[in-house]
Amino acid sequence: MSMFGLGTTNSLTMDKPHPSSLLDTGVQGAISRPFDRVDGPKKVSGAATYAAEYEFDNLAYGFLVSARIGAGKVVSIDADAVRSLPGVIDVVWDFKRFIRVAGQGGETKAPTQGVQEIAFSGEIIAIVVAESYEAARDAALQLPVTYEAGQGVFDLAVNRDEAYTPPDLVTPGHFAQGDVDKAMAEAPVSIDVTYTTPSQNSAAMEPHASTAVWEEDGSLTLYGAYQMPTSDASQLAKSLGLSAKKVRIVSRYIGGGFGSKLGIAPESVAAAIAAKQVGRPVKAVMARQQVFEATVRRSNTEQRLRLAANADGRLAAIGQESYVSNQPGEDYFEPVGIGTHMLYAGENRLISHLQIPVNYVLSGSMRAPGEAVGMIGLECAMDELAERLGMDPVALRKLNDASIDPEKGVPFSSRSLTAALDEGARRFGWKERPVARRDGEWLVGMGMASAVRGNMLMESSAKVEIHPDGSATVSSAMTDIGTGSYTILAQIASEILGIPVARITLELGDTNAPPAAGSGGSWGAGSSGSAVYLACEMLKDKLAKAMDVEADALTLKDGMAIGANRSVSIGELAGEGLEATGHIKPGKQEKETTQASFGAHFAEVGVNMVTGEIRVRRMLGVFAAGRVLNAKTARSQCLGGMTFGIGAALTEELYHDTRNGKLVNHDLAEYHVPVNADVPQLEVHFLQERDIHANPIHAKGIGELGISGAAAAVANAVYNATGVRVREFPITLDKLL
């Protein structure tokens, strides 16, 4: 694969399976171990620079101005009225609607001068720049703006008939196979139910913030929180009319993204334009309310689930027809059915989406776009079907486990659904599932659901250098959004190069480093991990050449190169230093296999008979996602996902006022994410698995697997406890009484 001693780039297109992995030897003992985060000490000591923490000389502060109408036009902005306020430098507003980016399929439309057309309440229309954040905020809140109110659609029911099939993105907007209507009519057992899930916000702890610095040569650097610096830089360049080479993004540490920082957000463009206009670096930090109003939401969904089964429980038909919503003219749609395409076998299938245009917050990708909400409908409907059939819910799922992709007819790259269901049932004590068990005034119940999340490989590269002192540096435009990228990339390099993790420096989050797809869609570890792997593979070849042995005969461990009865320090062998760049991109394997991570969720809840209060008592997830690169960070990802599931099941709901499109609950006081008191001891267990079709490190996506199905397990437990089937999420206590 690598060119022995030639060149400095080791490039791999995943056209074939990659059966052997240098990580399999485990000589260094670095891979899969539960290493603490290498960036942890910096984070807890305040030394890690988060989005709003980059400091510059002569820095000015920007505060964003939010539109106070939900549709219409800005007629005038009276900048002079605030220019004389203390500390105010300027008001900048010759741009509009600079958030057009949501993730997959996002497009940045170039800003234009002049009239501001308002597409949603809270849209950013201007930025006030001042000597301090407080002065900027004070002026921004006083800035006189006159509007011409327009006709907006603020009630989803109003535009329901205007709903249209969105263009295909990562998942088709419409897919049909066989005849679901006919199968439903003929099947001995069927169900036809509708589930709804509300809009949600990613609610990352760190608000979006960017500091823009222009250089004399006309190039621009943005310091902030960006999940995908490489593509964000080109989107930013496009929106500013610059060449992509002129834009650099630096995003060293990110206080959570969950999708909301995949694309550029308004503060980024606003800071850039303002910095240009005032001739100083400008830092723009969004207020929490602006994060809710003017970044992205996950779309609400309405899902009609139709399941038809033979008497033995085998699925004859699966239908999931969804309504979702986004602003008029937007392509991105919440891909509700994305997991349903591949989770269960069944001949007749219909998976469709209809997009309702509405003047709400822009919809975009939020953690596990598609599966996180689509699995609520599917997996609750499966629970309903199991009851109708008189079957155990675990048995129903095992019976319908698909041996090949039921739509594409290709094999799965690896698939451990049945194993996860069995292991989960055993560990959770599923057999002892109560029937109407009581504990004082609490009704107790258990529920379960399958987990699936598609696996993606995204083109990525990374450079690895071995220095003469035997230490190494890994650099890439990859990011760490709190998931553990710094740590796992160090572990991969350590394992292959035999250099202890402590001697490996990571330089991530900078577009000056080799480009990478960044953190999103659970592709980060597999994609960037493979790029680091490939760079290290080439470095191992170079070290072998320097040692004059075959790479296979060379053992690298604890800083030493051992081969041909000799032992030399890696630093010495590296001479003046060695470097290599690894590059991976998806190939035929993506088409020849269907790739996804699988798992199973189990939950036990108590529901108070007097108040309706719902308490999750325990939860267990069993997951299979290929090689686990770090047992600790992988587990933490799943704990976070399951916590998201609790929120989706019980508390999270973003309300738009149907009269004017205003967000009613635009902060963390009113938008209820689960807190510690809502989350019991969660248990996570991984199955041993390797995926040779996914990438050379044999790992699949894990970040979003923990959420996919989790909410359904909680909801099914609530039903088991109470006998009340709530199909309108979240399941708040008023819906049980």
Ligand code: MOS
């Ligand atoms: Mo994820 S929604 O791709 O950050």
